[in-house]
Amino acid sequence: MTILDVNNLKKVYTTRFGGSHVQALSNVSFSVEQGEYVAIMGESGSGKTTLLNILASLDKPTSGEVLLKGKRLSTIKEKEISSFRRENLGFVFQDFNLLDTFSLQDNIFLPLVLSGKSYEEMSWRLQPIARKLGIEDILAQYPYEVSGGQKQRCAVARALITNPQLILADEPTGSLDSQAAEGLLRLFKEINQDGQTLLMVTHSVKAASHAKRVLFIKDGEVFHQLYKAGMSDEAMYQKISDTLITMATGGARHE
Amino acid sequence: MSRFFYAKLAATNLKKNAQTHLPYILTCIGTVMMYYIMVFLSENEDLGNMAGGSNMQTILSLGSYVIAIFATIFLFYTHSFLIKRRKKEFGLFNILGMEKKHISKVLMFETLYVAVISLGAGLLGGILFSKLIFMVLLKILNFEVPLGFSVSGPALAAVPLLFVGIFLLTLLNTLRQIHLAKPVELLKGGQTGEKEPKTKWPLVMIGMLSLGGGYYISLITKSPLAALNKFFIAVILVMVGTYCLFTAGSIAVLKLLRRNKGYYYQTRHFTAVAGMMYRMKQNAVGLANICIMATAVLVMVSTTVSLYIGMEDVLRTRYPQNIMISTPVPAHQSAEGLQTSVHEVLAQHRLEGKAMLDYRYAAFAGNQEGDTVITDESKMSNASSSVRQFYMIPLEDYNRLTNRTAGLGDNEIMIYSSRNVYEEDTLTVLNRTFTVKERLDSFFENSLDRVSIMGNYYIVVKDMDVVKAMEKARAEENGYDPSSYQYYLGFDLDANEADISAVYQDIRTAVGSDYPDSRIESPVAAKASFFAIYGGLFFLGIFLGALFIMATVLIIYYKQVSEGYDDKARFEIMQKVGMSREEVKDSIRSQVLIVFFLPLVTAGIHIAFAFPIITKLLAVLNLTNVGLFAWCTAGTILVFALFYAIVYGLTAKVYYRIVSCGTSA
Numbered sequence: 032m033t034i035l036d037v038n039n040l041k042k043v044y045t046t047r048f049g050g051s052h053v054q055a056l057s058n059v060s061f062s063v064e065q066g067e068y069v070a071i072m073g074e075s076g077s078g079k080t081t082l083l084n085i086l087a088s089l090d091k092p093t094s095g096e097v098l099l100k101g102k103r104l105s106t107i108k109e110k111e112i113s114s115f116r117r118e119n120l121g122f123v124f125q126d127f128n129l130l131d132t133f134s135l136q137d138n139i140f141l142p143l144v145l146s147g148k149s150y151e152e153m154s155w156r157l158q159p160i161a162r163k164l165g166i167e168d169i170l171a172q173y174p175y176e177v178s179g180g181q182k183q184r185c186a187v188a189r190a191l192i193t194n195p196q197l198i199l200a201d202e203p204t205g206s207l208d209s210q211a212a213e214g215l216l217r218l219f220k221e222i223n224q225d226g227q228t229l230l231m232v233t234h235s236v237k238a239a240s241h242a243k244r245v246l247f248i249k250d251g252e253v254f255h256q257l258y259k260a261g262m263s264d265e266a267m268y269q270k271i272s273d274t275l276i277t278m279a280t281g282g283a284r285h286e
Numbered sequence: 287m288s289r290f291f292y293a294k295l296a297a298t299n300l301k302k303n304a305q306t307h308l309p310y311i312l313t314c315i316g317t318v319m320m321y322y323i324m325v326f327l328s329e330n331e332d333l334g335n336m337a338g339g340s341n342m343q344t345i346l347s348l349g350s351y352v353i354a355i356f357a358t359i360f361l362f363y364t365h366s367f368l369i370k371r372r373k374k375e376f377g378l379f380n381i382l383g384m385e386k387k388h389i390s391k392v393l394m395f396e397t398l399y400v401a402v403i404s405l406g407a408g409l410l411g412g413i414l415f416s417k418l419i420f421m422v423l424l425k426i427l428n429f430e431v432p433l434g435f436s437v438s439g440p441a442l443a444a445v446p447l448l449f450v451g452i453f454l455l456t457l458l459n460t461l462r463q464i465h466l467a468k469p470v471e472l473l474k475g476g477q478t479g480e481k482e483p484k485t486k487w488p489l490v491m492i493g494m495l496s497l498g499g500g501y502y503i504s505l506i507t508k509s510p511l512a513a514l515n516k517f518f519i520a521v522i523l524v525m526v527g528t529y530c531l532f533t534a535g536s537i538a539v540l541k542l543l544r545r546n547k548g549y550y551y552q553t554r555h556f557t558a559v560a561g562m563m564y565r566m567k568q569n570a571v572g573l574a575n576i577c578i579m580a581t582a583v584l585v586m587v588s589t590t591v592s593l594y595i596g597m598e599d600v601l602r603t604r605y606p607q608n609i610m611i612s613t614p615v616p617a618h619q620s621a622e623g624l625q626t627s628v629h630e631v632l633a634q635h636r637l638e639g640k641a642m643l644d645y646r647y648a649a650f651a652g653n654q655e656g657d658t659v660i661t662d663e664s665k666m667s668n669a670s671s672s673v674r675q676f677y678m679i680p681l682e683d684y685n686r687l688t689n690r691t692a693g694l695g696d697n698e699i700m701i702y703s704s705r706n707v708y709e710e711d712t713l714t715v716l717n718r719t720f721t722v723k724e725r726l727d728s729f730f731e732n733s734l735d736r737v738s739i740m741g742n743y744y745i746v747v748k749d750m751d752v753v754k755a756m757e758k759a760r761a762e763e764n765g766y767d768p769s770s771y772q773y774y775l776g777f778d779l780d781a782n783e784a785d786i787s788a789v790y791q792d793i794r795t796a797v798g799s800d801y802p803d804s805r806i807e808s809p810v811a812a813k814a815s816f817f818a819i820y821g822g823l824f825f826l827g828i829f830l831g832a833l834f835i836m837a838t839v840l841i842i843y844y845k846q847v848s849e850g851y852d853d854k855a856r857f858e859i860m861q862k863v864g865m866s867r868e869e870v871k872d873s874i875r876s877q878v879l880i881v882f883f884l885p886l887v888t889a890g891i892h893i894a895f896a897f898p899i900i901t902k903l904l905a906v907l908n909l910t911n912v913g914l915f916a917w918c919t920a921g922t923i924l925v926f927a928l929f930y931a932i933v934y935g936l937t938a939k940v941y942y943r944i945v946s947c948g949t950s951a
Contacts (some may be wrong), residue, residue, distance in 0.1 A: 056313070089862070105771065110866070110868075112866070113861075113864055113865060113866030113867075114864070114866070116864050117863075117864030122862060122863060124862070128859040128862055128863065129859075130560075130856055130860070131564075132560040132561060132563065132564050133560050133854075137556075137560065140551065141556070141860075141863055141864075142863055142864045144551050144552070144553055144556045145553055145556075145864055145865055145869070147552075147553055150547040150548065150551045150552070152549065173482060180867055189863065280886075
């Protein structure tokens with residue numbers, strides 16, 4: 032079943048007085064199936080973040096459409112967009128985006144509290160997730176008291192706790208040391224094996240090599256894609272590297 | 287060339303930081319103006335030459351000291367806030383290759399600009415407005431307004447002296463901070479991880495006890511005398527209580543709320559409670575300051591306003607009759623001569639004394655210790671709160687004036703206490719012991735006790751023999767010329783102020799020669815000096831009130847701005863994890879509202895509890911019109927709240943702009 036459908040997405044930024052136009056996305060189309068683990072790669076300025084913001088309904092495309100489980104994002108009313116985002120999407124950010132004012136547990140609860148869930152339900156939902164992510168012991172602590180890896184695991188827990196259709200991750204390993212990054216990627220794989228659909232935007236070849244499919248974006252378009260199929264992480268790593276080199280040296284476009 | 291560069295950079299910096307620097311410069315200008323005007327008034331010769339003007343100028347020069355001290359603390363505080371915000375900028379300069387001495391140079395130029403602008407505009411404004419304020423003051427004092435315009439030399443000298451000092455102080459403080467800091471620290475600026483505040487139960491307890499104690503004192507104090515002594519204790523207790531409860535109490539309450547899971551995990555409460563916890567940690571002291579300042583403004587303005595408005599009342603209370611004469615009558619004289627002189631004067635003016643009141647009495651002061659009174663002046667302590675004034679009146683005069691036919695035995699007395707309560711059953715004074723036969727609830731109107739803030743006792747004794755004996759014993763004990771008794775004569779006149787004033791002058795000459803120790807009073811004669819003192823207080827109350835309001839406004843403004851920058855990141859995250867823009871706005875609004883109005887509401891509660899004790903204090907100043915004071919207080923609070931609400935509106939706008947700029951969706 033298709034979870035996410037992206038059709039002919041185009042985004043043009045205009046400076047405030049309409050002076051100059053910058054085309055961030057020119058024509059992007061792809062779809063994500065239920066249970067997939069997709070990585071999107073591209074150089075800085077290739078339009079990755081713009082794409083993610085549009086998928087997250089934080090930004091609107093100039094033309095084209097995004098369908099989440101068959102529902103067109105552009106048809107959702109302004110008032111409902113936040114609750115829609117809360118219930119259907121989970122987010123993991125490069126800089127964690129945990130609030131210093133809350134304990135880790137309260138940070139994880141935040142989206143549920145906003146949806147008006149009771150404390151009992153929240154703690155009942157948290158238990159299995161916390162156990163899986165290995166953060167049971169630090170729940171009472173505050174973000175500034177724990178390591179980057181622990182913070183990111185809590186952010187993952189916050190994304191998972193709403194049982195979202197899709198988790199969007201923006202450079203999730205970007206602020207982590209190699210060991211913590213390795214741990215997080217293993218975690219993503221496990222979550223994916225449990226049936227969670229994941230979409231990750233990343234720079235890191237290492238991170239992308241864990242995904243089942245990698246999309247390459249260049250100059251605002253999907254340039255190429257790779258399927259992992261039965262490949263090992265190492266073989267995938269090699270393949271991604273080769274593709275990136277080809278892209279950088281101006282190779283011809285192929286699907 | 288390079289000097290030119292620094293000067294230019296400093297100017298650009300000021301322009302770029304206008305949002306925070308403009309209010310600061312405006313405040314500097316305002317403070318300079320106020321200080322100039324205050325010094326101008328206290329040194330003004332025209333004012334000094336007017337009746338009561340020198341009293342007034344004493345009050346005003348006191349006011350100028352208050353402004354000077356206040357300006358120093360306040361501008362210093364505000365400036366340190368500005369610098370805190372700009373540390374990152376300095377760090378950047380440093381990393382881009384500017385040495386600390388270069389940054390210092392830029393800062394020196396900046397301070398120079400601010401100083402020149404503030405002093406220039408402030409002095410100009412001060413000179414222009416001083417005439418206006420002078421006229422307002424004279425209007426308040428009921429004086430004629432002289433023509434002409436003057437610039438005060440002493441004020442022109444004093445203002446730059448004070449403010450150059452203040453600016454130098456702020457500059458030195460900044461340079462010290464820049465000098466001590468490392469570039470990386472400068473870059474990080476204020477964003478060090480905030481730890482969660484701890485609950486300090488002892489502080490909460492101290493806060494509750496002292497606040498409760500302060501309120502309790504205000505509520506139970508019955509006599510004006512006690513009010514005077516206890517007012518300052520109450521003020522200090524309330525201040526301590528406010529600081530403790532704002533800092534520790536608020537955290538304790540928020541933590542209790544957080545422990546209540548059913549309450550805490552609700553959309554409305556969740557972000558508010560956690561947000562408030564951090565706000566209170568950072569701002570509790572500032573908010574307590576605002577609260578205390580607001581309370582001070584409200585008390586000061588409402589009391590001075592009601593004293594000024596109620597001046598006629600005060601005059602009437604202080605001088606219950608149009609003409610009042612009291613004199614010791616020497617042994618070889620009688621009071622009849624005095625009566626004759628007064629009647630002659632009245633006949634000359636074709637006037638008749640109305641509500642004529644005359645009685646004989648003995649008067650003395652003493653330390654009351656239980657039922658015994660010490661009257662020996664070598665053993666008396668004037669500072670003690672047990673000082674009482676005693677007036678002994680013969681039964682004959684009392685019965686005549688009250689139309690009673692009471693009887694008294696040899697050592698029996700009737701006692702009436704004003705501004706105090708006499709609780710004993712006997713009274714021993716000058717080696718004589720009296721038994722209290724009756725405690726009187728009321729006494730005939732008289733003015734003897736109006737200037738004494740201590741307790742007063744009116745004691746009705748059997749006859750003139752007792753009165754004379756007491757007066758004699760007292761004189762012997764302290765080695766005075768013995769006079770046989772005291773005499774009081776007071777009456778009203780059905781005439782205009784000018785006529786009363788003429789009668790007053792004539793009586794002074796007629797009576798003064800025969801009775802050199804007599805005291806002759808009239809509200810007409812006292813009016814000018816009353817206007818000078820109460821009008822001066824009124825003026826000072828309003829003037830300082832305006833200054834304090836300005837300070838409060840600025841502190842609030844800076845608080846909101848700095849919080850805006852801190853909150854920005856927080857609210858961006860909340861939007862990203864699924865809070866709608868409306869929810870974010872609601873959450874911001876409720877928190878900002880609480881932070882803003884907590885001090886005002888607390889100040890209101892303080893005022894409500896202070897009301898009883900302040901009415902007693904005003905009674906000491908002869909203002910007994912509680913209704914008037916209540917209206918003035920309510921009015922002052924209303925005006926203040928209005929000001930506050932306007933500031934809130936303006937500040938909230940700036941805050942929203944900071945928080946929402948750059949957020950998407």
